[in-house]
Amino acid sequence: MTNSISIKPSKVIQLGHSTLRKVAAPVENITHNTTQQLIENMLVTVKNAGGVGIAAPQINVSQRIFIMCSKPNNRYPDAPLMEPTAIINPKILSKSTDTEKDWEGCLSVPAIRGLVPRYRSIQVEYYDKEGVKHNSHYSGFIARIFQHELDHLDGITFVDRVESTRDLFSEEEWPNK
Numbered sequence: 001m002t003n004s005i006s007i008k009p010s011k012v013i014q015l016g017h018s019t020l021r022k023v024a025a026p027v028e029n030i031t032h033n034t035t036q037q038l039i040e041n042m043l044v045t046v047k048n049a050g051g052v053g054i055a056a057p058q059i060n061v062s063q064r065i066f067i068m069c070s071k072p073n074n075r076y077p078d079a080p081l082m083e084p085t086a087i088i089n090p091k092i093l094s095k096s097t098d099t100e101k102d103w104e105g106c107l108s109v110p111a112i113r114g115l116v117p118r119y120r121s122i123q124v125e126y127y128d129k130e131g132v133k134h135n136s137h138y139s140g141f142i143a144r145i146f147q148h149e150l151d152h153l154d155g156i157t158f159v160d161r162v163e164s165t166r167d168l169f170s171e172e173e174w175p176n177k
């Protein structure tokens, strides 16, 4: 096991960096030390940045891993508090027919918020950091984080998902500030 105390946060790359536009590769060996180290790096980095999720491409590693770490916030006071969870080789198996629009931000798109349509609920599969396969159902805020982070593994950012550029706001002008 790695010692997380010694790990420094990684640099979060920003919109315009080519890695954010690549389709990331599946993780071949989840329990290998390099994968475990990557997960530790991501956990430290997302905690340091105060985010609710981060995908490996955001620290310039083009592999299919992301972290979800929902916690209550101003916009989602009822958001569940979840242990930071590593999601590896994720897939959406099915999704609700209905979508809902809500605000998103991204550590790779600083100072911008967007009103983004997402499926209200999704059925997913993924592997955890021990390599155990899970089948889960998510709705609301967690489903939104999952879809946002999965998009990063396919080279997509939330600014690509807004229906209109008028749904993009500077944080200065964001109505929910």
Ligand SMILES: [Zn+2]
Pocket: 105, 106, 107, 108, 148, 152
């Ligand atoms: Zn993001």
